[in-house]
Amino acid sequence: MMELLTTFSTAQPTAVLLPLTFLLPLLGTLILAFSRGTLGYGASALTGTASVGLAALATAMLALGFAENGPEQLTLWTWIAVGDFQPGISLALDGLSLTMLGVITGVGFFIHLFAAWYMRGEAGITRFYTYMNLFVFSMVLLVLGDNLLLLFLGWEGVGMCSYLLISYYYTNSANGWAGFKAFIITRIGDVFLAIGMFLLFSRLGTLNIAEILELAPQAWQSGDTVVELAAFLLLGGALGKSAQLPLHTWLADAMAGPTPVSALIHAATMVTAGVYLIARMHGIFELAPAALYATGVIGALTLLMAGFAALAQTDIKRVLAYSTMSQIGYMFLALGVGAYDTAIFHLMTHAFFKALLFLSAGAVIVSCHHEQDMRNLGGLWRKLPLAYMGFVVGGAALAALPLVSAGFYSKDEILWQALAADQQGLLVAGLIGALLTSLYTLRLIIGTFHGAAKSDNARHAETGRGLAHGLPLVVLAVLSTFLGAWITPPLGGVLPSSPGEGVTAGHGALELVAAATALAGIALGVWLFGLKRGWLRPANHGLGAGLWQLWHHAWGFDLVFDWTIVRPYRGVVWLLQSDLFDGLFRLLAWCVRLVHLGLSRTQTGKLRGYAVTMVAGATLILLSLALVIQGT
Amino acid sequence: MNGVPMEHGLVLAAVLFTLGLGGLMFRRNMIFVLMSLEVMLNAAGLAFIVAGTGWEQPEGQVMFLLVITLAAAEASVGLALLIQLYHRFKTLNLDVASRMRG
Amino acid sequence: MILVWLIVIPFVGGLFCWQAERLGSRATRLIALATMLCELLIALWLWTQLDFQLPATDGSSTQWAIEYRLPWITRFGIDIHLALDGLSLVLIALTGFLGVLAVLCSWNEIVRRIGFFHLNLLWILGGVVGVFLAIDLFLFFFFWELMLVPMYFLIALWGHSGSKGSTRIGAAIKFFIYTQASGLLMLVAILGLVFAHHANTGEYSFSYAVLKETTLSPTLAFWLMLGFFIAFAVKLPVIPLHGWLPNAHAQAPTAGSVDLAGILLKTAAYGMLRFALPLFPEASQAFAPVAMGLGLLGIFYGAVLACGQRDIKRFVAYTSIAHMGFVLIGIYAGTPLALQGVVVLMVAHAFSAAGLFILSGQLYERLHTRQINEMGGLWGRLGSLPGFYLFLIAASLGMPTTANFVGEFMVLFGTFAIAPWVVALASVGLVLAAVYSLLLMQRVHYGPPKDDTPLKGLDPREFCMLLGIIALILWVGLYPQPLLDTTGASMGEIHRLFDAQSSPLPEAR
Secondary structure, three states, X not given: OHHHHHHHHOOOHHHHHHHHHHHHHHHHHHHHHOOXXXXXXXXXXXXXXXXXXXXXHHHHHHHHHHHHHOOEEEEEEEOOOEOOEOOEEEEEEOHHHHHHHHHHHHHHHHHHHHHHHHOOOOOOHHHHHHHHHHHHHXXXXXXXXXXXXXXXXXXXXXXXXXXXXXXXXXXXXXXXXXXXXXXXXXXXXXXXXXXXXXXHHHHHOOOEHHHHXXXXXXXXXXXXXXXXXXXXXXXXXXXXXXXXXXXOOHHHHHHHOOHHHHHHHHHHOHHHHHHHHHHHOHHHHHHOXXXXXXXXXXXXXXXXXXXXXXXXXXXXXXXXXXXXXXXXXXXXXXXXXXXXXXXXXXHHHHHHHHHHHHHHHHHHHHHOOOOOEHHHOOOOOXXXXXXXXXHHHHHHHHOOOOOOEHHHHHXXXXXXXXXXXXXXXXXXXXXXXXXXXXHHHHHHHHXXXXXXXXXXXXXXXXXXXXXXXXXXXXXXXXXXXXXXXXOOOOOOOOOOOOOOOOOOOOHHHHHHHHHHHHHHHXXXXXXXXXXXXXXXXXXXXXXXXXXXXXXXXXXHHHHHHHHHHHHHHXXXXXXXXXXXXXXXXXXXXXXXXXXXXXXXXXXXOOHHHHHXXXXXXXXXXXXXXXXXHHHO | OOOOOHHHHHHHHHHHHHHHHHHHHXXXXXXXXXXXXXXXXXXXXXXXXXXXXXXXXXXXXXXXXXXXXXXXXXXXXXXXXXXXXXXXXXXXXXXXXXXXXX | OHHHHHHHXXXXXXXXXXXXXXXXXXXXXXXXXXXXXHHHHHHHHHHHHOOOOOOOOOOOHHHOOEEEEEEEEHHHXXXXXXXXXXXXXXXXXXXXXXXXXXXXXXXXXXXXXXXXXXXXXXXXXXXXXHHHHXXXXXXXXXXXXXXXXHHHHHHHHHOOOOXXXXXXXXXXXXXXXXXXXXXXXXXXXXXXXXXXXXXXXXXXXOEHHHHHOOOOOHHHHHHHXXXXXXXXXXXXXXXXXXXXXXXXHHHOOHHXXXXXXXXXXXXXXXXXXXXXXXXXXXXXXHHHHHHHHHXXXXXXXXXXXXXXXXXXXXXXXXXXXXXXXXXXXXXXXXXXXXXXXXXXXXXXXXXXXXXXXXXXXHHHHHHOXXXXXXXXXXXXXXXXXXXXXXXXXXXXXXXXXOHHHHHHHHHHHHHHOOOHHHXXXXXXXXXXXXXXXXXXXXXXXXXXXXXXXOOOOOOHHHHHHHHHHHHHHHHHHHOOHHHHHHHHHHHHHHHHHHXXXXXXXXXXX
């Protein structure tokens, strides 16, 4: 605690601003949590939004200071100190964490603002904002922590908030189970991360990330078994959090939460924590080529798998969920070819356009009286111009429409890095993924906004109004265009240089190919879904129906896990219901009772019987004694 | 006191004891059971006396005193029980009083 | 002398409570509360006054911060010998705190024979304090047995009868038989140790410091260690000796469950740290793999069984078994980090399990059932109770910022260098912890409500109790350093004894 006081006595602006970024959301959480229902809708929304808004302001001031002073380090207090084990509550601000901080508080603020519109009239809005602010608090700690244990604190905290927000509408058990699934699957990943921490600490004697990155090259050769193992364990943690194969099944179900939650947690920030982790621990991955290659391959597989799955969804939020998986697959692909800064760049643009898409989807859902199935929507583009604009701009960025969208610049960069790193397989996967992205984006927009309205909910859509509704959509839409791509994350010096740096050969050709792929996808989409509208609906028989089923259930991973893990576990629980070991002891008690029954039969109550038995016993003993004595 | 050999005295005690034991096992009447007990106690006492005299040790006689005391106490408790038994069951048959079976 | 007071106060307070029943129930409860507050305050005052950083590296008698000695049965070398170090102080303060909670949480629950109830409650706590202070083995055994008898009465007289014919009397008898049988084993082991010492030196002594120096043949040391280990293993509990625990927890009144989970289980861990390891370091070192295996078994077995429970208190009981698996692994890892983690984990588990039992009791007061499948959808009906429930669930699944996280991760970090595979497997237990914790949340608080009528929310007494628990969990979770500094020297001493045996082996690094 003394450290804390000395820190503030020599207060520099950073020393105050840096803690403010997470203390303000924490303050919001505490106010909301202890209001015990005394805050109304307005006060709750104001508290929840203002705390994140102020945190965003603090971040902006930090960014100004960062431009002058460079990286900062701030230790609040030592968390645990036993021998070598000295993790602190200590923060590190560098380009990477500043970028993440900006995304979290900036995009987070607009999502909080939008939620004030989205959640109006809902019971328990205080609870909603409590969890949301707690999430921002945890997420900020995740990116600011300068040691792995503090990172893990944020890491678990965001998982918990994700659980709470997915199961926010708790009266429907299905939502509770969706949250349950999300938490358990990410927790499996967390265990890998935890074991990775144990391994790194036992070998390097520190948990400080900067020290680990410094010590690792001294301790290990490239490709050493231990460092490969450590990298794979960290990768396991990232896979769970970022919904990559094979720990991806939770994300689609996580859409059970309110839509702003999906925008904030399951699109913009938490699910990209895995990307952040790998970028942060790049020194370990640089020493572990196999793990790095696995990262890229998993990313490529996920982006293809999720791209196909997104083609066969009818729920607009589930389309967006699979597209999120797919886009994070791109980030993993970038990480896998060693282009860490490109991955972070795509993370940032993705946060903008995916938040925009989710918020627009939220606008559609609320306007259409909580109808979110494409089969029941349609013809909305006139009634919901702002949401339509959001979908078009966000969709353009998602499909990487050349030149005008933010997504084009970041995705093109990823493909270029894959080429520069000489990973043709990954490049081809990325190009096929780009085609798929365009297709499902078109299908989503056309299915939702064009054609005839297919239900009363869609026919009677109410146009959203108000600042809380309009401002976030407009700002995020602006950020999703090429203007957003002008923001350059200050990553110089934090991350190693990409394979494509300084190389230009083939860049132009690749740009053309990528642009052509995106445009071809869009054209194909317009033709398939706009002109031949039958493609919007699933086929009823034949190959088409089979593929639809397969993709609709995202290649059946849920089924496999259900039969290999969930059911066996429930079987074991069922078998052990009556406590096996305790049963052994109950058996012992039962034996004693049996002996008791037998012996109590001999108690006849007849005195003479006892006398005879006694005499017989005494005689027997005497005789045996005599025999023994004779024997010796 | 070397007229009677020790063996004779011990055999007598054994015979008495066996008689008492037999009575204890085979009689139903409680008075006879009590009498058999007395006989057994006295047989034991006799054995003590004989042995004590034979080895010229005083402990035999000490033990006999103890046996007498015990026999007196036993007789008083036993007779009291006998009276209770008779009051309750109007008989002296021991087999009737078998309520304490397991 | 202050140490004697620490023991005497609960006993005398208990007698006062017993007699105060004729003055009315309120007076009884207030006396009990005052007694436990007094105990807690003395412990806290000692904490501020004494220096626990004494270097014990030379193994001299400066191990204790404060000591009290009075001859008792000199013929056999039995003294009333009490001593306090950081470990015992922490546990005594914990006892005081949970004692206050136990009195408070039975405020409305217990209505029959209040005086005798508080007599039993306070005598349990007095016995526990005695266990934490006694360093004469005979006195230790005396207090060890003494705390069981009132616990028996607490379960048998004020317990709930559960479903399916599991009665409170049955649970009490099961508890008593298990613990008495294990106590007998410990007595045999203590006597064996004393006789071995007598054979060496010709003197009888039950003193801890003397017996620690006794040289034993490896075989004898192993068997004596096993005697101690089994005695403590029953209490901890270690699979397969846990049979008494679910019944006792489920059938006991709330105060009984709080004490049982919060403190009585900790006496076992304390016993291992104080006696089983230092008295038989070589044998313990040899036994460590088995003990760690049993700890792992406990983690998995407790977690799996917790998932299948229908009674909410039995559920919490099985989660205790799982948590104690981590404690066992940490104790037998023997590194300073793991041992310190064990202390934090014991404290953390005391808070979180006590909190969950208190909440279960409050649910029972409102719903008159402990069956999980009769609950569901309670979130909106209970005011702020579910929020507290959520926090304690998060603590029990080891969410960072809670004390449980610090404890579990220190144990795992500390054990990794010794036994990486054990840690890897134990980490899987973290997933299972999440499974059972969230299952409870799902079944009790989520889902469609069974009824729309709101139930009584928390009154100020209940609210303050839970707030206190949560504040302490957060404090230990975010700034455990005062705790670690207090127990550092004691744990260092145990580590020194334990590690002296393994030093010939090459370092794991």
